[in-house]
Amino acid sequence: MNTPHPFRYISISLQRYMLRASLIAISVMPVLPANAIDINFDYRFDTQGMFSDPTRRAALEAAATVYDRFTDNLLAINPDAQNTWSLSINRPDGGGNVTLNNLNVNAQSITVFVGGWGFHPSVLGWAGAGNITNVSGSIAWQQTIQARGQLGALDPNPTDYGVWGGAITFNKNVDWHFDLNTDPAENQQDFLTTAMHEIGHILGFGEAASWGQHIQGDAENGYTFHGQNSLDLIGHPIALDRYGSHWAEGTYSVIDGNLQETAMDPSTPRGQRQWMTDLDYAGFADIGWEIPEPTVAFVFMSCSLLLLGRHRSTNTNSTIETGDLS
Template structure:
């Protein structure tokens, strides 16, 4: 899932209190898949974004929307948008088939006098959704994502980072789409992070091209937001992934080390 937008016309007061950016997970539509170990990994993945995103976001909690239940796409549910300085992500789990580990994307409102900005240069989603594959039986559930060790299985932490990236707008925001040209993403920060060349994207524009390389703390790594991950592979957000967040309108603090690197 790349995106959802909802059209409303409301008049709301714009408030931007000074507070830290926070990702809040809502498990209302989850199931027993989201046990304590999974929740710990999700919190660790969220902390990576929270460590470097410095935006202040307006309160949208007075807005509600009808969306597909993230655990059952055939059921519509009504949810609240996010409080101030918070990006709420509604979580779900279901069988996504053998080739898909997760589906994530943002939701934003369109209309007059709305409190969060969505444009060709700015992206402030109202909330997001992520669905994980609960029928997949080869997850690696890391008891401590801050450590690095060899493992077998598909790393839930890396997949969580990736799907949150889609909620944040990589591959999904209008400000991402506005910078796609001739199969490349032309954002200036991403171009600089890619040695001066606009990085290639997939044919649908939703990811970096397969195998795109970048760096994490000076060490080479395949980009977190390319479309695949291998068995036994851990991915952190690379310099290129952070640069894309900067280009689509997030305020990204520089010179920080990922808390789970």
């Protein structure tokens, strides 16, 4: 889940000409690993028109590119007469639960149903992988449904994660900023930032059994995260939110040496675009995702997008949200 940020936030202003130069460079440089995972959005339940505007779909696609660094080999889910399955998801248009029978999911691909409806503005959106309600067929088929071929995902103490996909619901009542080439206004929520965060939950952040393996503590005294990649990066256990499903509110890390609040803490400031920090990626690696060191081209793109993300007015006047921040 992603919520509006409860705090004022000051970031760095940069010159427009730098941004223009960076964007031109992005457009001519191929950056995808050969075997990148593919996040495939499905709009069949977008009955309230959250994504009827192509600009909005473009922002969603841009959020998915953050995960292009993940290079796991995900097995295809191709049901047939002998191998069948059903799942139940929470419709992203607020229409309640729906059962899907024998969904096809391509190799390397994850299917994410998206849509929106209007609810209380203290919540920007949420995500879930639904419930697999029936699997019938060979042992190999059942394992593919549950783990997509990820070794260790079905161990008693899981070390990896493979998922068919999920559903993301966005709040239509929020004043979203969808444009990729401009900064969000000081009172707007950046859609790309929230979409990136919610896709992260679909990929198991705060949700996967292999994430839970690394949590210590309890609700009363607080949870900490002990995944090895994260420990190696930070040097000590990382505090989590009270559900153990995000980094603690206000956890910071770096992108190419620049400090930024983590993308996978519970809330997002108005007027600001965030990207995945080193700690966010370390968390995904601890879930079991294979995340090679970025190529030179990818580093360049990340840096360029960071410049874009950090350029905004310093005259922010966000109001403090109260309520549940998780």
